[in-house]
Amino acid sequence: MHFDLGEAAQAILDTARAFGARHIAPFAREYEASGTIPRDLWHRAAALGLGGLYVADDHGGTGLSRLDGTLVFEGLGMSCPSVASFLSIHNMVTAMVARHGGHDLCTEWLPRLIAMDAFGAYCLTEPGSGSDAAALRTRAVRDGNGWRLTGTKAFISGGGYADLYVVMARSGGDGPKGISAFLVQNGAPGLSFGAPEDKMGWRAQPTCAVQMDDCPAVLLGEEGRGFAYAMAGLDGGRLNIAAAALGGAQAAFDATLAYMGERQAFGQKLSDFQGLQFRLADMETRLQSSRVFLRQAAWMLDQGHPAATKHCAMAKLHVTDAAFDVANQCLQLHGGYGYLADYGIEKIVRDLRVHQILEGTNEIMRVIIARSLLA
Numbered sequence: 001m002h003f004d005l006g007e008a009a010q011a012i013l014d015t016a017r018a019f020g021a022r023h024i025a026p027f028a029r030e031y032e033a034s035g036t037i038p039r040d041l042w043h044r045a046a047a048l049g050l051g052g053l054y055v056a057d058d059h060g061g062t063g064l065s066r067l068d069g070t071l072v073f074e075g076l077g078m079s080c081p082s083v084a085s086f087l088s089i090h091n092m093v094t095a096m097v098a099r100h101g102g103h104d105l106c107t108e109w110l111p112r113l114i115a116m117d118a119f120g121a122y123c124l125t126e127p128g129s130g131s132d133a134a135a136l137r138t139r140a141v142r143d144g145n146g147w148r149l150t151g152t153k154a155f156i157s158g159g160g161y162a163d164l165y166v167v168m169a170r171s172g173g174d175g176p177k178g179i180s181a182f183l184v185q186n187g188a189p190g191l192s193f194g195a196p197e198d199k200m201g202w203r204a205q206p207t208c209a210v211q212m213d214d215c216p217a218v219l220l221g222e223e224g225r226g227f228a229y230a231m232a233g234l235d236g237g238r239l240n241i242a243a244a245a246l247g248g249a250q251a252a253f254d255a256t257l258a259y260m261g262e263r264q265a266f267g268q269k270l271s272d273f274q275g276l277q278f279r280l281a282d283m284e285t286r287l288q289s290s291r292v293f294l295r296q297a298a299w300m301l302d303q304g305h306p307a308a309t310k311h312c313a314m315a316k317l318h319v320t321d322a323a324f325d326v327a328n329q330c331l332q333l334h335g336g337y338g339y340l341a342d343y344g345i346e347k348i349v350r351d352l353r354v355h356q357i358l359e360g361t362n363e364i365m366r367v368i369i370a371r372s373l374l375a
Helices: 006-023 025-034 039-047 066-077 081-100 102-114 226-262 274-303 308-333 335-339 345-356 362-374
Strands: 120-123 139-143 146-157 164-170 179-185 191-193 207-220
Touching: 006 025, 006 039, 006 066, 025 081, 025 345, 039 081, 066 081, 066 226, 066 274, 081 102, 081 120, 081 146, 081 164, 081 179, 081 207, 081 226, 081 345, 120 146, 139 164, 146 164, 146 179, 164 207, 164 226, 179 226, 226 274, 226 308, 226 345, 274 308, 308 335, 308 345, 308 362, 335 345
Parallel strands: 120 164
Antiparallel strands: 139 146, 146 207, 164 179, 179 207, 191 207
């Protein structure tokens, strides 16, 4: 057992961090103000292989492991957790198409998704079924050789922005086995979108309700397997969300170290006060323990370990809670300056708050963990 990343993995982290520092961080506040992300950023990301991280290289993807993926999103999260997480959602969609799409759908969509000429969005949550995803009500009915969907999805990152939507809908009876996965193309008849949501954080990402009224769709994979696909996708998604949160918290911590080495109070630098040094020590310990825990969970998912789902849930719970707490303490250590947008800390705090909610709330993570223990 060793904990060295190795040259290849370290290069992945360094490349993602450098890309974010050059192409994302200088513009993150502009993205927030406009409520959207320019398409040319995604084309630059695709040139590095970031559009198909989990697609095999013989299908044009990058073929990264889940552990490698966490390095990508940690590095990007240091520049903007919102942008990094948006890219994670696209990669979830791309991986689902590659894994379950079959020859025709892969031929039609994979090259466009990998090149990021098309952007993907994921539609699971509904107004009446958030944490209880298996209770979703969006209905799928057969229409000749195809399907038509009717229903509403809520809180969809990329709603109205994305080109392809993976939609979970009920094609059969009640419960998880009645759910199938479908692809809906932007511009399809009957597809419409709610007003943009006014959010606390992740303001760079356009988010809205996605509404379908007898909307044409294509079945993705096998009928009745949609919920299984969704849950499998969420294991990796939880790792990515945790990694982006870790990157954001690390950026806040690095800024705080620099600030405390410069700011003076009562004739001393803030970094000279032992009480504040102890707080820094505690935060560094939480960041490093989170990093080890996250990478262990990613390794287990890569290995197909039977406890991988539990460990992904534990990592998501632990890392997102720790990351938000560290970022919030960093704001406090900046004093009044931490509350100002110019210092960048308040944005990280706002962005990281939702990481404790999405991809399954941290309360649901505790349910998953407890069920695994008691099974």
